[in-house]
Structure formats: C-alpha cells, structure tokens
Amino acid sequence: MSISRRKFLGWMGAASLTSAVGTSARAASNHEFKGYEDSMAVLHDITRCIGCRKCEGACNTVNDLPKPEKPFDDLTVLEEKRRTTAKAYTVVNQFGGQAPTFVKKQCNHCQEPACASACFVKAFTKTPEGAVVYNEKVCVGCRYCMIACPFEIPAYEYDEPFTPRIMKCTMCYPRITKGLLPGCVEACPTEALVFGKRQALLKVARQRIADYPDRYVDHIYGEKEMGGTNWLYLTSKPYGEVGMREDLGNTPAPKLTKGALGAVPMVVGLWPVLLTGIYAINKRKEKIAAEEQHAAVDEAVAQTNAEAEAKLAAAMEKAAQNQEAAVAREVKKALEEAAKAAAEAEAAKDEKGSDAPDGTSEDA
Amino acid sequence: MSQQANRSTLFTPFNVIAGLIVIMGLILTVIRFTKGLDATTNLSDYNPWGLWIGFDLLVGVALAAGGYVTSAAVYIFGMKRYHSAVRPAILTAFLGYALVVFALNYDVGRPWRLPYPFFVSQGTTSLLFEVGACVALYLSVLFIEFSPAAMEWLGLKKARNLVVKLTMVLTILGVILSTLHQSSLGALFLIAPSKLHPLWYSSYLPIFFFVTSTIAGLSMVIFESTLSHHFLHDKMDEAHLAGNKGLALGFGKAAAWVLAGYFVIKTIGVAADNNWHYLGTGYGAWFLVEMLGFVALPAFMYAVGVRDRNIKIIRWTAAWTVLGIVVNRFNISMVAFNYHLPSSERYFPHWMEIGISVFIVTVGILVFRFICTRMPILYEHPDYESH
C-alpha cells in the first residue's frame, strides 16, 4: 500500500506539474485524435476465408489455452454460432448453407478502446503497436469492460473463484514486439489474414475493392466503426449477413461518456455555491422573522404600559374631586391592573425568546 | 444479532424466518467464495452484470437516496418540521450504502482489490471510477452523519457535539456526492448504446437516474417511516409519531411533483432520439407500462392522497413507487439490456443470486431494527432535547 501511495502522490505531482507546464496534447474541442500513425493491424478478407480453423488452433497454442474437447480439424464445430470465450480468444463462424461464408471473430483492437475507457483501474492499454493489452495485476473483476465492448469480445473466467481474469486476444503482443506475426495470421493458409501497418492495409483493402468491384462490398469494416479498429474486414456479403453489426456507428467509445464525465466537475464546482446560497437565504429569512417578532412584542409591552399610566392619571384627577377613601381604592385598583398587563407582556416576551434558539441549534 | 436483545421473544416467527434466511445466506456465501461465480450465478460472457448489480447496486443506491433528500430538505431548505425524519433517513441511507458495498464483494472477482482504483491505478476515464469514489466518500460521510446517534447511545457528549457542528458541511457534501454518483450510475450505460434498447438508452440517462433517485428517496422515507410506524411504534416519541403524518403529506406532494417532471423529461427523451415507432413493439408496451404504471399513476395517486389528506393512499403509493424504481433499474440493467441477443443468450437470475440478495436485504432489516431498538433514531435522546 505504501508503495502504491507513493505512486499516487508521484502521479499527483506529475499531473499538477504537467498541467502547469502545459502538455503537448493541446486539444481544442474540435481537435481529432488520429491514433498512432505506425500502429499495426490485420486485414481479414472474408472472401478468402475457407473455415479451416487453423487460426483457432494456432491461437490456442501460442497463448497456451486449454485444449478444447473437439480438435481444431473438426469442422462440424462451425455449424453452431460461437463467440469468444475465456478458453478461445478467436472463433470462426459460418454463415449461409450453400457456398458458406466464414468469418473470424476476435478482439478488433479499437483505436479508442471502449474497454480501456470503461476500466476504472486502467487495466487496458492501447499500445503504439496497435494492440489493446490487458493487465491482470490490477484487474478487480468488475466486468464493466464486457458491458462496454460493442463487439462482445472480452470473456471472463467465471469458474475461477480466486483469481478470475478477463480473457481476450492480445494481437499476440509478445510476438509482434519480437517481430513475429500474430499466431493466427501466420497459420492462415489463404492469407485471409494479412498483418501490416494499418495505413498500408487500408490502401491494400481499397485496391482490392477497386480491382474486383463485383467481389467486394464497397466498405472496409473497421476503418471507421467505433472510431476505427486495428482489425479490418473485407466481405462479399453485406456485413449484417455475416454476423457483424452495422449499427454501431463511428463514435469512439470515450466520446460517449465525455459529456457525463464533463458534468462532474461542474457539479462539484457549483453545487456548494447553489446549496450554501439557498441555505444562507433561508437562514436570513429566519433571522428577519425572529427580529420582527421581537419588535412586535416590544411594541405590545410599550402600549400596555402607556395605557396603565393613562388610567393612573385619570384616576388621580378623579381622586382630586373625590374623597380620600374613594381615592385610595381607585389608585390601588389601577396599579394592580397595570402590573398585571405588564406581567402578561413579559410572559409573552419570554415565550418568543425561548422559541428562537430551537431548530437553529444544529446549524452552526 | 438481535437474538441476545430480548430472550423472552427470541423465537418469534419473524426471527425464525430471518434466522433461516441468514443461515442460507451464509451457506451461499461460502459457495460463492469457494466455487466462484460460475456455481452461484447465471452470469455469462454476454451477460456480465446480473441481479447483484441490477438490484444490490442500482436499486440499493437509489433507495438509499432518502438520506440526502431528507437532510437537504431539513438543513438546506430549512424545512424544520421534518427534523424528526432525518435520523431514520440517514440511518437507512447509511445501511443502504454499507450493504451496497458489502454486496459488491460478492459480485466482483477480486473483492480485496476494491481499493485499487484509488490507491493503485486510477482509471479516471471510467464512470465506474467516479461512482466508486463518490460511494466510498459518501459512505464515510453518512457514517459521520449517523455517528451522533451512536455517540448519544454510548454517551460520548463531546464527540457528539463536535460532529453536530459539522452537520451543514456534511449535508452539502452529501448532496454533491449523491448528485454525482446517482447520475453516474445511469451514465455507466452510456458507453453501450448498441446493447441497451433505444427506448431506455438516452444521452439523458444520468439526469433520469438522478431525478429518479430523488423520487426514490422521497418515497423510501415515507415507506420506511410507515414500516417503523408499524413495527417500531413503541420506539417512537410524540414528535416522530406526530411528524409521521405531516411527513407523508409533505414528501408525498414533493414526490408527485418530481414524478410529473420526470414523466416530462422521459417523454422528451423519446422525442430527442425519435424513438416513437418503438412504442408499437413488445418492448414499447413494457416501456409504456413503466411510464404510465410506475410514473404517471403514482404521480396521480400521490396527488390524490395529498389533496384529500389520505395517508393510506400516500403510503401505498410510496410502496408502489419504490417498486417502480426497482422496475426501472431492472429494465435498464437486465430487461432492455442485450435486447439484440436471441432469447437463448438472455439472462435470468440464478436462485442463488436471488438468495444472496434476499439475505442482504434481511441483514439490512435486522441491523436497522437492532439500531432502532437501542439508539435514539426514532426518538430524541433526553439529554439532547433541542432546547
């Protein structure tokens, strides 16, 4: 933990420093990120795939995944629709009965990976080589990446109670950094998979479409989908018919949550202002109310006293004309009344006073 | 837990049932942490989130919104007359969040790594990071907000008074954090537009979630106070018993009004993405059930209840609204999610998942009762009468 805390602090330092210095990512709101220019990619020409499952076999060996119950040269497997699992990073699916089309499915290595954007421990990284790699050292196993992935690729070791991992194609990152081809590409007997620089492969794909206009649908899947992927596809049948979604749109995943994330600091900045403001206003209201009450009470008291005195004066005058006995009685009576009134007023005052602190006692 | 409280009524039917549930829960817990998710859930690669996220997290957090709603009403908007409702609400919220975090330990693969996002590797682009941070902070805030009750019970005067001084700061902090994570829970799904049915997916999701959370908060306070009124009657002082009616009326009115607003923005949400044509489909029908049955209807019933001072209607409406929140969260996390998949690939919870959720709810109820029967939640502590 101590190490990690140091990391955290270090990172804080770095961040604040760079923010002060100003980083090289001077991105105006309209700035568009192009991704790594020299990133590698794979072009999957569906028209060339013969469904031999050599890629599946190669993938299984190079990533030493558990052997499946049916061997890889058993093509009956193709008959039911499969997806990537924790035990298979890639699968080939078959579409259409007569003259079937075969499509390989694996991580498309998005240029703006949804999994990376979604991961709250940065377990996914888009490498300059183009691969999207996963770091199990930090993974908590929340599976948000699986929710986020539009291609439904990441799989999870549900049967693993203690150290479950997210499992997905790595574009053979360890191999390509050594200058080797990805396992599947190397194994493909028809070069339905070709590995190269993304930019170059896009040219190749466009050229094929131009050369054989009636063999290809005029669209390179992965050039723009979800902001572009490092796995590109060519096909003869519409992509929708070979199990690839055409309704994903071209918005890169991070853009989808940009707005929501942007609102967060605004709330943090403005809510205190708003709430404290409301609080202060209410507080002020109460203060004024309280003061008005006091004023009213004082007035009442003053009034009653005045009346009492008036009475007293009148009585005196009367007394002047009347005899002492009567005088004495009158005066006594008046004084009593006055005292009584005053007492009442006082009482009323106390009541109000005692109310004031209530409620406000908590808010300090 | 409450067993040793009162030996004479140890074996009341309630205790027996609760006990059985707890035992089941413990057994399931063992299975979960020895055999893994595979053995205990119907989760799959297509359906990575199930009941434990849909109910325990989404619904749990929403229903715990009573805390910030009430404290904001009383302390910020100065509605002193609801003062007696604050503590129960705070307690419910605190337990709610505590249980959410507790439940998360079942769902994630490596629970002991839950602090990683903050101390090891910060994935700040993730809305889940934002949710996590807020929930963690808010849980501690709630704990502090709740602590005075415990301190009064334990007789720690100084500490108690100190904390009470912080009420204002904590309340505002609580509202901020709630605003953030309540909405961010909805924003979690923004990243999967291709998987959530268009009727439920909307760029307004965060706003919808926040607004519904306030509705949930208001209704939950009524609902919870009703339950306490029924079962913890003897623990309540006059202030609380008296306040109960006014609370129902006041919060009911608020809930009705917010529900109305929610209905409007939801409709606008449909218009914004021009999803009208989906209303004709099966999903559309269910969407309308949610909109009319669980938004429009309760809004109206609340209004009726408030107009002719009918507490009964308000309470039942509160319960219905709470159910509505459950429905809404289930729809977004499970029913309308993966709508594009064949029914063979769709998710339905495993009984053990339901078992664990029931277990967690039960634990919540037990702890709530345990605390209410001991600490000054539903009554004011004699030593701290406010004047």
Place this chain on the structure above:
Amino acid sequence: METIHTLQEFMLHTKNIIYILMILALVGMTAFWKFLSGGDED
C-alpha cells in the same frame, strides 16, 4: 511529456488533473465560505 495520440489518453490525462482539482476545490470552497461568513455566523 510525450505526445498524446488517442482521445482515451487525452481524457485520462485531463481527468487525472481535474480529479485533483475537484478535491482541492471542495476543501478550498469550505474554507472560503467560513472566511466569507466569518463575520455574522456564530
């Protein structure tokens, strides 16, 4: 600091900073409010 190539990296970078700023903001605002209302409050 090497150049940023992807929107993901860019957001990571900016959000890192923003989160720190938010923490500072919360503390700062509280302090400032105390200072601001130092006069009339008890």
Place this chain on the structure above:
Amino acid sequence: MQGIGKMGIKKIYPFGMGILLCGVFVLAAVWTAAAAVPPAEALALGRADLIVIDGLKSFGPLERPPVPFYHDKHTDAMVKQNKDCSACHETVKDKLSRKFKRVQDNSKTAVMDVYHDQCIGCHKERKSANKAGGPVTCGECHIKDAMLRSTWQAITLDKSLHYRHVKANEKKCETCHHEFNPQTKALYYTKGDEGACLYCHKKKTEENRISNRLASHQACIACHRQLAAKDKDAGPAQCSGCHDPRQQALLEKIADPPRMERNQPDAVLVKTGLKGGNPEPVTNRMRPVPFDHRAHEGYNNSCRQCHHADLKSCATCHTVQGDEEGRQVKLAQAMHQNDARNSCVGCHKQQQAEPACAGCHSSIVKGRSLTSEAACKTCHMNIPVENPYPDESSAESKSMAADLLAARKPVVETVPVDQIPETVTIQSLTHDYEAVALPHRKIVLKLAAGVKDNRLAAYFHDAPTTLCQGCHHNSPATVKPPQCGSCHGRSSEALNLTRPGLMAAYHQQCIQCHDKMGLEKPVSRECTTCHAKRK
C-alpha cells in the same frame, strides 16, 4: 421488540417482501415476453394479377390505404356469370378502357363513387343472392400495409415469341407494327421501318404516344380476345397468362427461329460516324471493325440487346466526338464501356461470368476494359487491304467486312497433350501435410474442354498458351512458364502486402477457381481432402 415479533409475521409480508416478490414476478413475466421474437408476418401466396387500386392519388394524398385487387379472380367470376370485360370496362371506339367503369377520371368524388357503388354494389348483390361475393366493409378492402406479394414479371417479345406471331399473322407485320402521323393523327405502316414497340411507346404516356403498358394491353389483349371469340388458338387475355413467371415458363419456345426480315446486313464494318465534326486524319484512325451481325442475332434474343433506342447503325447517334443525339456517349465508349450492357466489351465481359470462363477470369483485375494489345487487334483487324477506309455505304465496304470476317480465324487448338505435364508435385511446402500431386494435365484439359465450343473465347484466347495464363498469370505465355515460387515468397512478409506468399497463392488460385467453376470437387473443406496428413 414485542411489536416486531408479533406484528412482524402479520404485517411485514404485505409490505416489504410482498412488494419485492410481486415486482420480481411482474418482471419475470415481461422479461421472457420481451425476449421472445415477434412472429414472422404471414405472406399471402404471390400472384401475378395483383393490381393496387390507388387511382385517387392523382387528386392528392390518399385518405385510406390503397386497395389490393386480384384482376384474374374477377375475370373468372365474370366468366362464371357469363359476363365479359364489358361488365367492368367501357368501350371507346372499339377499344376497352383500362379504367374501371369509366373512361377518364373527372373528379375525386366521381372516381371514388364509381368504385364504392360498383364494387360494393355487386358484392352486396352476390351476398344477398347468397353466392360467393367480395368484401363490403371499408376495412376489408382498404387493408393497411397488406402483406401481399406480387409475382408480376414483365414479358419480352423475344425472337421466339415474335416469330410465333409472324407465323400466326402470315407475315402481316402491319397487324402490330405501325407509325403515327401527327398531322392526320392516324396510324400508318411502311414496310421496312418496323421497330420494337418500346422505341416509341415509352414508360409513360407522352404526346401522341400512349405508354408501352397501355399500348400493349390494348393491342395484345384486344387481338387475343378477338381470336378467342372466333375460337382460334389465341394468346392469353388474363394477367397471369403473360405476367406470371410460371406461365411464362410454359410459353412454347422456337429453338432457333429464322432471322427477322428487316434487310439487316450479315456482316458490316462498324461505321466510324463522320457526322458532326471532321473526321481525324486517315493516318491515325483505328482500323474499322468487321461485325458479324448475323452471328450476333443468334447470340441475343432481341434486337434491343444492342439496338437499345432504334434500329439505326450505332454511329448515327454515337459519333466519334460524341453528340447530344447519343447523349454525348462517344463511339469508342459505346463499343468499349466495360460496365455497359449494350457495349461490345461490356457484353463480352458478362460472358466471362460463365462457369467455364469464371475460373480464370474472376481473378483477372476488372479495372481496364481490354487486357492486352492483342485483344484490340482481334476486333480492329490489322491485315493489309488496299483501302482500309472504304466509303461507309459502298458495296466495297460490305464486301470488305465479309472478307475480314472470313480472314479472322478462331484459335481452337490447345498445347499438344504430350507437352502438358501429367502431374506437378508441390514439394516446397510440406510441413503438416504430405506434398500435393497436382493433376496438372487433367486441369488444363478440363479448362480447354470448357471453352472448346466458345467462339468468343476462341477469338480472344489468341494463342494455344493463353489458357496456361489462367494460372501462370503475369508471366509470358509459354509452355515452360517460371515456377510459382519465383514470385511468391514463403509467407506474406509485411514488406509486400499485395503479393500473397506461396501457400496462400496456391490456396487462393485453386479454391477460387474450383468455386467459380462450380466443380463438385473437393467434396468437403477438410484439409485432408486435398492434403494427406503427414506421418
């Protein structure tokens, strides 16, 4: 405490659990419901006689959905009641109006009333006489998005059908063919000016010429009915007779009908269209192309295949420089545009989709219209004649065309069998599998057999070794082409993304050819059907 204990069991269920449970149940129900897929909407069995009655469209947007109407059903019903077309259609100068119970659309209400009164009236009548009748309520006719499938299919008067009409009318072309005199507003006929109906009768009715639809329905059906009335064997008078694909299939086909008599040439030099603008200096004009008109009549089933607008020679509109009469399509384009159906090259390219050709041709880049200089010479024959550019209308030009065609020799012979390697064993790639013994000769002979009788191929495969280039592409046409390995490396190195490695080259070549030629082999896609597993 007591409270909870005693009241708990009584009260807690209606409240807490009760609500949660009922929630779960409601959800469970809907859940499954929502997950279930909607039933596929039932499609009515397709008919060719489906007419959509939406005549009111001409008076603004429709208030109710248009009415689907089965014409033949009604025709049959009329026959049963021994009524004829006149029961529904007025006759204007011995022609049936195609409109229902009226001659033209006067006003919205008028038209609406016609349908409502007549249709419903008749249907009601039938009902009251409790005979089989039709719908009488609004909704029954005005069906909202009715899921009806029409199998209607246009019918073309192909050579065979045309010849049958010629025969039936004892070559009285004027029975159908005519022209129009705008002054006298009368139809007249001139021998030798016949053309396809579509040349004048276009999709929509224009001034002085009714739409092709109207024309054909009036003329054909009227004639067929008259014949039927005289109970001679007549063509169909009902929708399905002409427009139902199943019926069309039943039409009698004449194997190869005699040529049409429109004094068209047997052979002709494709004219270079000197109209508009001066001709280029003689020296750098392409040699004129001799065109075997007769043969092409045989290849196509209607003149309109090439003569898309009229029967004049191409160059009349498609001049060398282009002309608005030919929509600025230059002669060269008109002949070479490789994605146009009516151009020479375009049509020839289409022939390459034939299984026998597709094996090789599908892998030849489409981009350019012509693949080799030799291919140009195949048409623009460069053989010495004293005057390569005779006057277009001269007899000389005609004879020259004939001579050139005679001189153009199809290449029919292939490489002598003994020079074709029997088998080729691919040693270089043995790894998981044994080396493959390629039945090389068998393959070549198969390809050769496929194009043996194909004159197009015979003219354009200009050397015996052309076939070899199907596989041995991008290499000189010879009986000893360089090895595949000399261009294709062992695996696709990132350096050269456009050129497949050897293994890929083999697989692509073999598999694509097998696919395109629709060969029954290999029986399965198992690797072992071609490769023996290595021990």
